[in-house]
Structure formats: C-alpha cells, structure tokens
Amino acid sequence: MDSALIPKGLKRCPFPQFALWIGAWSFIMLWAAIAAVIAWAYGLNTTNLNDYFGFGAWITADLAIIALGAGAFFTGFMRYVLGIDEFKNILNYAVIIGFICYSSALAILALDIGQPLRGWFIFWHANVHSMLTEVAFCISCYFTVLAIEYIPIILENRQLDKVPTLHAFSHNLHHIMAVFAATGAFLSFFHQGSLGGVAGVLFGRPFAFRVHASIWPTTFFLFIFSAIACGPCFTILVTRLTEAITRKKLVARNVILKLATVSGWLLVGYLSVKMLDTLYWAAVTLPKMGVNFFDMYPQAPFNLWILIAELGICGAIPAAILITKKTRENEFLLILAAILNCTGICINRYVMTVQALALPVMPFDKFYNYVPNWIEWITSLAPFAFMAILLSLSYRYLPIFPQEKELNP
Amino acid sequence: MKEEHKEGVQGHEGGAHGHGEKYKFGMVIDLDKCTGCGSCMVACMTENNVPYKKNETNKLDSITWMRVFKATNGKPYPDTDICYFPRPCMHCEGEHGHAPCVSVCPATATDYNYETGIVSQIYTRCFGCRYCMAACPYHARYFNWWDPVWPDDTKESLSPDVSPRMRGVVEKCSFCFHRFQGARDKAYAEGRREITENEYQTACTQACPAGAIVFGDLNNPEHKVHELKQSPHAFRLLERLGTNPKVYYHSTRSWVRRAGDNYLTNERSK
Numbered sequence: 001m002d003s004a005l006i007p008k009g010l011k012r013c014p015f016p017q018f019a020l021w022i023g024a025w026s027f028i029m030l031w032a033a034i035a036a037v038i039a040w041a042y043g044l045n046t047t048n049l050n051d052y053f054g055f056g057a058w059i060t061a062d063l064a065i066i067a068l069g070a071g072a073f074f075t076g077f078m079r080y081v082l083g084i085d086e087f088k089n090i091l092n093y094a095v096i097i098g099f100i101c102y103s104s105a106l107a108i109l110a111l112d113i114g115q116p117l118r119g120w121f122i123f124w125h126a127n128v129h130s131m132l133t134e135v136a137f138c139i140s141c142y143f144t145v146l147a148i149e150y151i152p153i154i155l156e157n158r159q160l161d162k163v164p165t166l167h168a169f170s171h172n173l174h175h176i177m178a179v180f181a182a183t184g185a186f187l188s189f190f191h192q193g194s195l196g197g198v199a200g201v202l203f204g205r206p207f208a209f210r211v212h213a214s215i216w217p218t219t220f221f222l223f224i225f226s227a228i229a230c231g232p233c234f235t236i237l238v239t240r241l242t243e244a245i246t247r248k249k250l251v252a253r254n255v256i257l258k259l260a261t262v263s264g265w266l267l268v269g270y271l272s273v274k275m276l277d278t279l280y281w282a283a284v285t286l287p288k289m290g291v292n293f294f295d296m297y298p299q300a301p302f303n304l305w306i307l308i309a310e311l312g313i314c315g316a317i318p319a320a321i322l323i324t325k326k327t328r329e330n331e332f333l334l335i336l337a338a339i340l341n342c343t344g345i346c347i348n349r350y351v352m353t354v355q356a357l358a359l360p361v362m363p364f365d366k367f368y369n370y371v372p373n374w375i376e377w378i379t380s381l382a383p384f385a386f387m388a389i390l391l392s393l394s395y396r397y398l399p400i401f402p403q404e405k406e407l408n409p
Numbered sequence: 410m411k412e413e414h415k416e417g418v419q420g421h422e423g424g425a426h427g428h429g430e431k432y433k434f435g436m437v438i439d440l441d442k443c444t445g446c447g448s449c450m451v452a453c454m455t456e457n458n459v460p461y462k463k464n465e466t467n468k469l470d471s472i473t474w475m476r477v478f479k480a481t482n483g484k485p486y487p488d489t490d491i492c493y494f495p496r497p498c499m500h501c502e503g504e505h506g507h508a509p510c511v512s513v514c515p516a517t518a519t520d521y522n523y524e525t526g527i528v529s530q531i532y533t534r535c536f537g538c539r540y541c542m543a544a545c546p547y548h549a550r551y552f553n554w555w556d557p558v559w560p561d562d563t564k565e566s567l568s569p570d571v572s573p574r575m576r577g578v579v580e581k582c583s584f585c586f587h588r589f590q591g592a593r594d595k596a597y598a599e600g601r602r603e604i605t606e607n608e609y610q611t612a613c614t615q616a617c618p619a620g621a622i623v624f625g626d627l628n629n630p631e632h633k634v635h636e637l638k639q640s641p642h643a644f645r646l647l648e649r650l651g652t653n654p655k656v657y658y659h660s661t662r663s664w665v666r667r668a669g670d671n672y673l674t675n676e677r678s679k
Contacts, residue, residue: 043576044537045554050469054539054552114537114552114577121516121536129507132515132540204509204546204650206671290649290671361546361647363668364480364494368469 007158007399011408013246018396025388032382035375039111048373055353057372058112061380063195063349065101066139067223068342070231072098072146073188076181078262086255092153092400093242093251093391094235099146100390104383106143111379131197138191145184149177157397189224196223199352206289207296208356210281218277219352225273229266230345232259233318233338238387240335242395249407260334264322267341271315278311295359298367302355306347314344433502433526434584435627435655436614437637438495440665442621445493449475452616453497456585458571460557472551474498474582475613482664492665495622497613498549498582499646499654500528509652510541510550518579526627526655527584535578542579546647547654550581584624585611606632627655644669 001015012018038046049056075094079087110116122136155161155170193216199208200217210217236256243250282293297304321327321337328334360367372380394400453459453475465471478494501508506521508528518535521528542550556576559567567573570587574580592608606625614624625632637643638657644666645654660666667678 043555044552045470050467050554051471051542051548051551052469054542112538114539114579115535115575118516118534118536121518121534122538125516125518125534127512127515127517129512130515130540132513132538136515198513198540201513202509202544204544204647204652206650287673288649290673290676292673295671357543361650361671362478362548363671364478365548 002397005157005159005397007156007397009405010399012396018392022389022392025385025392028378028385029382029389032378032385035378036107036111039375039379040116044112044114046373047376048371049376050370052368053354053357053370055357056370057376057380058108060346060350060353061383062105062108062112063353064346065383066105066192066195067227067230067345067349068234069098069101069105070188070192070227071233071235072101072149072231073142073181073184074228074231075235075259076149077185080178080181081185084258086252086258089255089401089403090235090239090251090259092398092402093239095146095149095153096391096394096400097235097238097387099143099150100383100387102139102143102146104386106139108379108383131194131201134194135191135198138187138194142184142187142191145180145187148173148180149184152177153394153398153400156399188227192224192227193220196220196352199356202356204361205356205359206286206291206361207359208352209285209289210277211285218280222270222274222277225266225270226345226348229263229270230341232263232266233322233341236260236263237335237338237342238391240338242391246395248404250401250404252403252407255403256334257328260322260328260338263341264319264328264337267315267319268323271311271319274311274315298359302351302358306351306355310344310347310351314340314347318344431524432626433628433655434589434609434625435500435526435634435638435657436497436611437623437634437643437657437659439619439621439623440492440494440658440660441662442619443477443493443495443617444619445477445479445491446618447477448616448618449495449613449622450477452612453582455566456568456571456612457583458557458567458573459580460553460555460559460573462555470552470554472553472580474549474551474580476548480665480668482668490662490664492660492662492668494646494658494669495613496547496549496646497584497611497656498528499547499652499656500526500582500584501652501654502526503653504651509544509546509650513540513544515540525586525589527586527589528581529583529586530579530581532572532574532578532580537577537579539579546650546652550579552579553577588612642666646670 006012071094075087075091078084079091110119113119122133126133152170152173155166160166196219197216200210200219202208210219213221236259239251239256286293297307318337318340321333354370358367358369450473457474459472459474462471475495475497478496480492480494482490503509503512506523508521511519511521511528515538516534516536518531519528519541520531537552539552542552553574553576557573570591588611589609592604595608596604611624614622623633623637625634627634627638629635637659640659642661643657643659645657646669649670658669672678
C-alpha cells in the first residue's frame with residue numbers, strides 16, 4: 001500500500017500491522033492531548049501542583065528528556081567536530097531522538113506555564129540575569145538546529161528525493177551539516193548548563209544552591225557533564241529497542257560499543273566531579289547556611305537512599321560496567337548499564353526539582369509531599385508515545401540506518 | 410532635613426551599591442506582641458483584592474499575601490511556648506537588588522525598585538512560570554490557580570486602587586504600594602516633595618490590634634523602624650541565606666530568634 005515510500009531494498013512490515021502499531025501509540029497521544037486541553041482550558045488547578053510545588057512532574061520530565069536527548073548533539077559533536085567516523089552510522093537516529101526530546105520538552109513547557117499565550121514574553125521582556133532566559137534562548141535555537149538537521153533526513157525519502165530541487169537542497173544541506181552540528185553542540189552545551197543553573201542559582205534553597213565557578217553555579221557544568229554521559233546511553237537503548245521490535249540489526253556492534261565506552265568514561269568523569277561537588281556542598285556550602293548534610297535527606301522518599309540510588313546504583317555500577325570491556329560486551333549488562341545510567345540522570349533531575357522544593361527552609365515551616373495527578377503523568381509520559389510514532393515513521397519511510405542493508409543481507 | 414537624609418542614604422547604602430535609594434521601606438514586627446489573631450491577613454486580603462476559593466481547606470493553593478505561621482519551642486508542658494510569625498513578602502534586597510525572585514524571573518515581571526526598596530510584581534507581564542516561587546524560601550509568592558471569583562454582593566467592596574489578577578500569574582505582597590502612590594500624589598498636590606511617616610502605612614500595620622507591626626523608611630532616622638531594627642533583639646528571617654530582607658522581627662525570647670534562621674546543632678544563634 002505504501003511501498004512506493006519505503007526506501008529501496010529495505011524490508012518493512014505490512015501496512016496494516018504498521019497502522020495498528022501507530023494507532024496504539026496515537027491512543028496515548030490522544031489521551032495526553034485531552035489532558036493538555038483540560039489543563040489549558042481550566043488552568044493549572046487541574047494538576048496537583050501547588051504553591052509549595054510550583055515545579056513538579058513537568059519540569060522534572062523536561063529536564064530529564066532534554067538530558068536523555070543529549071545524544072543528538074554529542075554524537076554530532078563527536079562525528080563532525082572530533083571526526084569519529086563510526087558515529088555516522090547512528091547519527092541520523094540520534095538526531096531524530098534529539099528532535100523528539102526537544103519538541104516534547106517545548107510542548108511540556110507550554111503546558112507548564114500559567115499564561116501560555118504570553119510565552120513569548122520570555123524573549124520580549126528578557127531578563128538577562130535569569131537562567132531561564134538563557135534556557136529559553138538556547139533551547140529554541142537548538143530546536144531550530146535540530147529541525148534543520150532533521151530536514152535532509154526527511155528529504156532522503158524515495159519520493160521526495162525524486163524532486164530535483166529537493167534533492168539539490170538536501171545535498172547542499174548535507175555539505176554544511178558540520179556547521180549546524182558544531183552550532184548545535186555549542187548551543188547545547190549552554191542550554192544543558194543553563195538548565196543546571198536554573199537550580200544552582202537558587203540561593204534561597206539550600207538543597208539546590210551551589211557555589212559559583214566563574215559566573216555559573218557548579219550545577220551548570222554538572223548538568224552538561226551528566227547529559228553527555230547519559231545521552232549516548234539513551235541513544236543505545238532506543239536503538240537496541242528498535243532492533244528488538246524490528247527484529248533486525250540496524251547499527252553495527254562496534255559502533256554501539258564505542259558509544260558505550262564513551263558514555264562510560266564520561267560517566268566516570270561526571271561522578272568524580274559530582275562527588276567533589278557534593279562534598280564541598282556538604283562541608284562548606286550547607287554549614288554556611290546553617291544546615292547540615294543530613295537535614296537535606298530527612299525522610300522517604302527524600303532520604304539517603306535517593307542519593308545512593310542516584311550516584312551508586314545508577315551511577316557507579318553502570319560506569320563500572322561500561323568502562324570494563326568484558327562487561328560492556330555482554331549484551332544484558334550493556335542494556336542494564338544503559339537503563340541504570342538513564343535512570344540515574346532522571347533521579348538527579350527529579351531531586352534538583354522536587355526535593356529542592358520539598359524541603360522546608362524556614363525552621364517553623366512544614367514538610368509537604370507532592371504526587372502528580374493523571375494529567376501530569378500522561379503528558380509527561382506522552383513523549384515516549386510521540387517517540388514511538390515519529391521513530392516508526394522515520395524508520396519506515398526514511399533510510400536512517402546506513403548499515404541496514406549490509407547488516408541484513 | 411530631607412536633603413541631608415538623602416545624602417546620608419546615598420553615602421551609606423544606596424551609594425555603595427551605585428543606586429541612589431531614596432527610601433527603603435520595611436517593617437519591624439514585634440513577635441512578643443503578636444497574638445496570632447490574623448487581623449493582618451484579613452486586612453491585607455481586603456485591601457489588595459486577594460481572591461479566595463469557595464473551599465479554603467487546602468492552604469497549599471490559597472493566596473495569603475500576609476500569612477501567620479506558628480512556631481513552638483518544642484518543649485513539653487508546662488514549658489511550652491508558642492510564637493506567631495506574620496510573614497509578608499520580605500522585599501529582599503539581596504545583593505545590589507538581586508533578590509532571590511527578581512534575579513530569576515525570565516520576563517522581568519518582578520522588579521526591585523531602587524527608589525523605594527519595594528519588590529514589585531507586574532501581573533500583566535508575568536506568564537506564570539513560577540520560577541520566582543521556587544526561588545523564594547519564605548513562600549511569599551502565590552500562584553493564581555483559578556480565575557478570581559467574588560460573590561456578587563462583595564464586588565462593591567473591592568478596592569479600585571488595586572488591579573485584580575487573572576488566572577495563571579503570580580502575585581504577592583506589595584507593601585500596599587498603591588498607598589505609597591496615593592500618599593505621593595497627595596503630597597505633590599499639596600506642594601510637598603516628601604511624604605510623612607503616617608501618610609504611607611500598610612493595611613496590615615494599621616489593622617494589627619496589638620500594634621505589633623511597625624512600618625516605615627528603614628533609612629530615615631525619624632521613622633520608628635529605623636530605631637527598632639537596631640535593637641539587639643531584632644533579627645530577620647533566614648538572614649544567613651543572603652536574601653537581605655527588609656522585614657525585621659523583634660523578640661526578647663532567644664528561642665524565637667533562633668527559630669528565625671537555621672543553625673547547626675551546636676552553633677550559637679544571634
């Protein structure tokens with residue numbers, strides 16, 4: 001039925017099966033769309049957010065999916081700027097994953113603000129002192145770059161490629177893609193960092209506040225580091241999941257292993273710096289504010305276990321697996337490490353958002369907890385449905401894996 | 410006299426920051442006098458057209474620009490002691506006017522006024538990101554989770570001097586800024602360039618039956634707050650964070666002063 005659109009020489013499942021698959025995910029998207037309409041129409045009182053938790057599931061989801069999407073810019077950086085050629089085999093997919101993550105983040109942000117129609121005020125009345133302003137500018141610019149990077153991939157579709165103008169346009173875009181990759185990397189370093197800065201500058205919140213190195217708090221650098229440490233693992237996970245679903249080899253094992261090695265060593269680097277930062281925060285920053293380290297982990301779910309889970313179970317363990325050749329080459333352990341790595345970063349983004357707000361700062365204030373409601377849950381999880389749909393469409397109609405033919409003779 | 414005062418201000422505080430502060434309005438709240446009656450909260454809500462819900466059970470989404478917190482010394486009877494902390498917006502100065510909320514607002518919807526020291530909130534510019542709420546350790550900022558709805562028979566009593574806020578924006582105590590504007594207009598109309606202490610007082614100050622709240626220009630030696638803030642029993646909430654608030658508290662009870670900030674277990678309080 002749609003065979004004319006499928007890349008030549010590649011096998012895809014029958015259209016009805018594909019339609020059913022897309023339909024199932026669309027149902028979740030529809031559910032999320034209903035939730036979004038309710039939130040927009042009736043206001044944020046339809047969520048479980050409140051004056052103590054102005055930030056909640058949505059900001060956590062935003063920070064997390066942006067970190068997970070870091071595979072896009074970092075793979076581009078390694079391919080075009082550092083010249084590691086193998087990564088060309090996974091770059092297309094990383095770019096599409098990044099595009100999905102960033103577009104989802106923007107959509108969630110549009111939900112999270114109380115006056116969505118005034119969203120452009122962040123540019124018009126920009127406060128240069130605000131980290132959120134930096135985030136808005138960088139995220140918008142980088143999303144544009146990702147869209148530009150996605151265009152030549154779309155134009156490689158069999159039918160679109162037949163149009164001479166589009167073919168020429170796509171060809172020329174490919175030639176200058178290194179410029180966009182470098183621009184994207186530059187923008188991404190800044191916006192991953194500024195997202196970290198959003199928490200780190202809160203000098204009224206001891207849990208979030210960090211000492212400044214240069215003009216930025218240390219979280220600026222930690223967020224960049226953690227994003228590039230986990231982004232490649234998320235790309236590996238999605239690629240492996242795609243291979244499992246399509247029952248095909250799509251990316252050569254050496255590419256995946258190389259990406260895993262890079263991710264592992266970056267994770268080691270990140271954890272080392274994070275440990276130092278945590279020690280300084282516990283020994284110097286917090287006592288100056290009159291609080292001690294253990295005050296920051298008073299009760300479940302914000303007790304010491306969340307720190308152990310973030311830095312130990314989901315930090316040190318995957319780092320050890322990924323940097324050790326023997327364990328990295330074990331498929332089960334590789335996937336486990338990638339899952340743990342991504343989970344660790346999600347925990348980090350969660351604590352820097354929700355735990356930072358949950359801990360009372362005034363000694364006579366109370367501790368409150370927050371649990372998102374269904375509107376927040378479904379819209380926060382919708383990016384996965386969006387990812388399933390857009391990746392499926394891209395996989396079906398675009399030649400995104402250069403090694404697919406070679407690996408599936 | 411005022412010129413001398415202005416020079417003094419600029420030389421002492423405003424000048425040091427490069428900003429010529431004319432006034433620095435602030436409060437001193439005597440916690441030993443506060444009975445926790447809540448009159449200040451009621452007066453504030455009425456004065457500033459603060460909306461309320463049909464059901465106010467859940468205080469986590471209620472708007473109370475002035476909120477009275479209760480603290481106890483944690484001791485069992487008969488040594489139990491309690492204290493009420495009325496908490497308006499602290500109008501933090503931070504460092505050079507970079508209050509926790511002002512520096513983070515991405516749309517410049519909250520601003521530090523160097524002429525008055527008041528932290529403003531521009532409702533028509535706020536787009537409701539709530540970053541300022543996350544930044545404020547005092548929980549002095551409130552989000553309009555709902556559109557404001559007043560029962561028909563109460564609409565006539567709304568203040569024409571304060572604009573009501575729409576759903577989806579943040580609001581907070583303004584130190585009754587409209588009263589400052591009114592007092593200033595009156596002074597100009599009468600050919601005066603300065604306002605007197607009594608001409609500009611906040612609603613909560615006037616409503617407090619115990620006279621616990623004193624309001625005025627912290628820089629002006631002629632104003633009561635100038636003297637009161639220098640008491641050895643005066644302190645500010647969470648001073649150690651560097652928020653540099655303009656609301657001072659006063660208590661002769663040492664545990665109350667200690668309750669105003671965080672201290673390590675064996676650390677001596679102020």
